[in-house]
Amino acid sequence: xxxxxxxxxxxxxxxxxxxxFAMISQRxxxxxxxxxxxxxxxxxxxxxxxxYVTNQPDLYVSAAxxxxxxxxxxxxxxxxxxxKLNVRWDVDTLINIPTTMLVxxxxxxxxxxxxxxxxxxxxxxxGGSLGIALACVLLAFLMMITxxxxxxxxxxxxxxxxxxxFAATTVTNGMPMIVEFGIALDVLVGVLILGVFMFQIRExxxxxxxxxxxxxxxx
Amino acid sequence: xSWLGLLSQLMAIVMALVMAPLLxxxxxxxxxxxQNKSAPGLLQPYRVLHKLFNKESVLAEHASALFRMxxxxxxxxxxxxxxxxxxxxxxxxxxxxxxxxxxxxxxxLARVFISLAAMDVGTAFGSxxxxxxxxxxxxxxxxxxxxLFCASMISRSTSxxxxxxxxxHRELAIYPSLLVxxxxxxMVSLAENARVPVDNPDTHLELTMIHEAMILEYSGRHLALxxxxxxxxxxxxxxxxxxxxxxxxxxxxxxxxxxxxxxxxLIIKLAxxxxxxxxxxxxxxxMRIFRVPEFLGTAFLLAVIGLLVNILLGxx
Numbered sequence: 460x461x462x463x464x465x466x467x468x469x470x471x472x473x474x475x476x477x478x479x480f481a482m483i484s485q486r487x488x489x490x491x492x493x494x495x496x497x498x499x500x501x502x503x504x505x506x507x508x509x510x511y512v513t514n515q516p517d518l519y520v521s522a523a524x525x526x527x528x529x530x531x532x533x534x535x536x537x538x539x540x541x542x543k544l545n546v547r548w549d550v551d552t553l554i555n556i557p558t559t560m561l562v563x564x565x566x567x568x569x570x571x572x573x574x575x576x577x578x579x580x581x582x583x584x585x586g587g588s589l590g591i592a593l594a595c596v597l598l599a600f601l602m603m604i605t606x607x608x609x610x611x612x613x614x615x616x617x618x619x620x621x622x623x624x625f626a627a628t629t630v631t632n633g634m635p636m637i638v639e640f641g642i643a644l645d646v647l648v649g650v651l652i653l654g655v656f657m658f659q660i661r662e663x664x665x666x667x668x669x670x671x672x673x674x675x676x677x678x
Numbered sequence: 679x680s681w682l683g684l685l686s687q688l689m690a691i692v693m694a695l696v697m698a699p700l701l702x703x704x705x706x707x708x709x710x711x712x713q714n715k716s717a718p719g720l721l722q723p724y725r726v727l728h729k730l731f732n733k734e735s736v737l738a739e740h741a742s743a744l745f746r747m748x749x750x751x752x753x754x755x756x757x758x759x760x761x762x763x764x765x766x767x768x769x770x771x772x773x774x775x776x777x778x779x780x781x782x783x784x785x786x787l788a789r790v791f792i793s794l795a796a797m798d799v800g801t802a803f804g805s806x807x808x809x810x811x812x813x814x815x816x817x818x819x820x821x822x823x824x825x826l827f828c829a830s831m832i833s834r835s836t837s838x839x840x841x842x843x844x845x846x847h848r849e850l851a852i853y854p855s856l857l858v859x860x861x862x863x864x865m866v867s868l869a870e871n872a873r874v875p876v877d878n879p880d881t882h883l884e885l886t887m888i889h890e891a892m893i894l895e896y897s898g899r900h901l902a903l904x905x906x907x908x909x910x911x912x913x914x915x916x917x918x919x920x921x922x923x924x925x926x927x928x929x930x931x932x933x934x935x936x937x938x939x940x941x942x943x944l945i946i947k948l949a950x951x952x953x954x955x956x957x958x959x960x961x962x963x964x965m966r967i968f969r970v971p972e973f974l975g976t977a978f979l980l981a982v983i984g985l986l987v988n989i990l991l992g993x994x
Contacts, residue, residue: 466852469991473854477861480983484976557975564979571990578990587991 464512468629471505472588475625476567479598479618483563484556488610489547492537495614495621499529502621506628517636518628524643525624533617533650540654541610544661551607551668559605563598570594588629595622609660609667613653620646686767686929686937693941694760698913699723699906701948708956723909727902735898738799748795749896749903755788756910765917766940767929768839768846777836778826781918782819785870788907789815796892807891810967814869814876814888817974821866824981828859829922831988838921846925854991858984860923864958865977867915869970872908874959876970886967913948916955920947 478498485491503526510518541547552559574590599619603612624642627634634642657667664671703723710717719725737746762776776784793808830836832853833844869876872889882890893904921928927943929936965973 463850463852466854470852470854470857473857473987473991476983476987477858477980480980484972557972560975560979564982567983567986571986575990590990591987 464508467508468505469587471501471508472591472625472629474501475505475621476591476594476598479595479622480560480563480567482614482618483598483602483605484560486552486556487548488541488608489538491611491614492534492541495537495618496530496534498618498621499525499534502625503530505625509628517639520636521624521628521634521639524639528643528647529617529621532647536650536654537610537614540657544610544657544667546608546610546667553605553607559601563601566597566601567594570597589626592622592626592629595619595625598622607668607670609653609657609669612669613650613657616653617646617650680769682934682937683769683771687761687770687772689937689941690763690765690767690770691757691761693765694757694910694913694917697945697948698760698909699727701913701916701952702909704949704952705912705956705959708953709959712956712960723905727906730897730902730905731899733898735896735900738895740799741895742798744791745795745798745895746900748791749900749907751791752788753903753907753910755784755791756907756914759784760910760914760917762838763914763917764839764842764921764928765944767933767937768843769930770839773837773839778830778838778841779823779836781838782823782826785822785911786815786819788911792892792904796895799895801895803891803894807888807894810888811892813967814970814974817971817978818866818869821862821974821978821981822870824978824985825859825863825866825922828855828981828984828988831985832856838918842921842925842928843930845922846928847930853988855984855988856923858980858987860919862977862981862984863919863922865973865980867919868958869974869977871912871915873955875962875965875973878964886964916948916951917944920944920951 475498478494478501482491482494482498485494503522506518506522506525510516510522554562570593571590574587574593578587578589596619599615599622602618603615606612606615620642660669660672661667700720700723703718703720706722707717707720758772758776759781762770762773762781764770764773789811793811796804796808796811798804826836826841829841829845832855833841835841835844868874872879877888877890878884878886879889881887882894884890889908893901896904924947927940927947929940
């Protein structure tokens, strides 16, 4: 079990990367939320495993926090939001999906080549995960850039946060608990506010297309 | 070359021929069950083959010699393909004949000939099916190659037997790249075997059909051979998948006991795989033909990610 642990963590890392990639190629909002939920679950599994192997009970707390927030609460809230706003289907992307995926591959190559020399020097258990975490963050950025609707952008933001937490957990073996709590609270409040925003945007423009926000300027 | 090697080669070929229709029957049965229909018998594909072999083969008036040759060529390609895939044992005398790249080439050869035959008679459906098949094929092939390269990067060889030997008989290690490659492979094999998200294997009466449109003009023993070749292809793909991603139970050279054990293990693995295939086909809806390039592009890029992960994590 202990011997296989680094490989298992790499496996979860790959799973998280694959889910990030699946997210940028996904058109439907409902599937996007489901993919995000699975990504959260993979993150929880990786944290628990790392906590068990390195004997850090802190990581269990962090995993529990992720579980409650990212696997249960936020997906539930997002499902509620899209049901209320009736935006279960979303086909709008600014660049078409195949191009987005090609850009995604370029980002993955970029972040891997950036992280490869670093991971060779690294002594921590899953040094190779740094490249994957970086790729996840960049892919989530890409998703936020290429989607024109508000809900996928929020999911992109949350997925980016997943990548950051994963990087912090695997590379440094966990952040101080107070930072962890702070980030969790930030994300929670952020999502709540963004949820309210989505309702407001919708009420104002009858659509969630954020292009409408450009007309808010005062002349 | 040992007698045992010859025996295992012979067993692999006979088993592919016998079990391929059985696998198709099994998948069809489970699909019918999952869709709340009354299921056809497990032996239905054999009955269909028997019926077709006993029927007269009707040829179109303008059919050339190519049209008559193609069923034999396609059947031969699929038979050779299933002979070089290590299903029961990695001790296959025929395996130096073709490595993973040549295997993809064999599938391509069969595809080219079946498309030529479809266009040969000159019906609208035939050329329509041939064009779609080529559209699917030219995207599926590189993805399949990338998946196979993922596995060969781990074993540092493109020979299928060496790959499976390395994966099956080394101490247990988890290869994250194979996870990604496995997903890509599942997508490619759905497309290549004319399964539901890409094509519907059930119907001859749909404007969106691909595989069925190409063999519409065939009848009698020619059709029987093509149907058999199609189930051999499904069998071959399932066996590649099982050999790469679940390689346990494949016998090594000079291990007669393991060879005996390999058969029931393979049957169990195929049975589980068949149920999964039926499940995927039931749960997904057929996609628009213009979404297929996107679907296969995703498979290709996932396989590329597998290669990259392999380089980054450097396991093996």
